[in-house]
Amino acid sequence: xxxxxxxxxxxxxxxxxxxxxxxxxxxxxxxxxxxxxxxxxxxxxxxxxxxxxxxxxxxxxxxxxxxxxxxxxxxxxxxxxxxxxxxxxxxxxxxxxxxxxxxxxxxxxxxxxxxxxxxxxxxxxxxxxxxxxxxxxxxxxxxxxxxxxxxxxxxxxxxxx
Numbered sequence: 001x002x003x004x005x006x007x008x009x010x011x012x013x014x015x016x017x018x019x020x021x022x023x024x025x026x027x028x029x030x031x032x033x034x035x036x037x038x039x040x041x042x043x044x045x046x047x048x049x050x051x052x053x054x055x056x057x058x059x060x061x062x063x064x065x066x067x068x069x070x071x072x073x074x075x076x077x078x079x080x081x082x083x084x085x086x087x088x089x090x091x092x093x094x095x096x097x098x099x100x101x102x103x104x105x106x107x108x109x110x111x112x113x114x115x116x117x118x119x120x121x122x123x124x125x126x127x128x129x130x131x132x133x134x135x136x137x138x139x140x141x142x143x144x145x146x147x148x149x150x151x152x153x154x155x156x157x158x159x160x161x
Contacts, residue, residue, distance in 0.1 A: 017142065019156045025049040028154035030085040030145055044085020046120070048143070049076040050157055051127065061108075061131055071132045071159065073141070077116050078125035086119045089130050089143070094153070097139035102153075105141070106133040137161055 018026035029043040051074035061070040077087045089107050096102040107130050109115045114128035132141060138161040142153035 017152045017154075017156050019140070019158055020048075020050050021158065022050050022052055026155040027080060028143075028145060030087070032083075032085075042083065043081070044079055044083050044120070044122075045081030046085050046087060047076075047078045047080045048155055049078075050074070051076055053157065053159060055137060055160075056131070061133075068133045069136055071134055071141070072110065072129050073132065073157065074127070074129045075116060076125060076127040077120065079120035079122050082122055084119055084121050086117075088117050090117055092144050093130075093132055094142050094144060095132065095134045095139055096142065097136070100135070100139070102142065103135075107131070108133075134159075 020026055025047055027045055027047045029040065030046050031043045052072075053074075054072045056070045056072050058068070058070070060072075061068075075089075079085050091104075091107075093105050093107050094102040095105045109117075110129050110131055114126055116126055116128045116130065118126070120126070134141070138159055140156050140158050142156035145154045
């Protein structure tokens with residue numbers, strides 16, 4: 001029997017965050033921001049596949065922020081569910097390392113590449129790249145589906161040193 005007193009309810013068990021390498025995929029739920037229910041039938045099931053990771057130079061990065069480290073991540077985003085869903089990298093990516101807690105990072109779409117931040121109808125997919133401005137090489141990037149809510153990231157990628 002569920003208690004009406006939230007303070008006495010046990011905390012939910014956190015789900016593990018899938019940590020991906022190049023060539024691997026993970027699925028995650030995206031809830032419609034206009035729907036305030038927790039009903040999974042209103043959530044889109046999305047899939048991310050990591051196609052490549054490459055550190056790039058300041059000259060290759062767009063926009064340029066001198067003295068920073070840039071990571072270009074090639075991703076394929078696909079809606080594998082039954083309802084439309086939005087993917088958003090901008091404002092939803094973080095970087096962390098063994099010694100540094102998760103922190104927000106700048107995200108840009110390289111000039112001439114497809115912007116992955118959009119609504120995907122069921123069955124639609126797109127492949128493109130994002131450039132992340134990170135503090136240093138190594139560590140991990142993670143995608144937080146809704147940075148306003150608490151909870152684990154939807155997926156993460158361990159970065160090469």
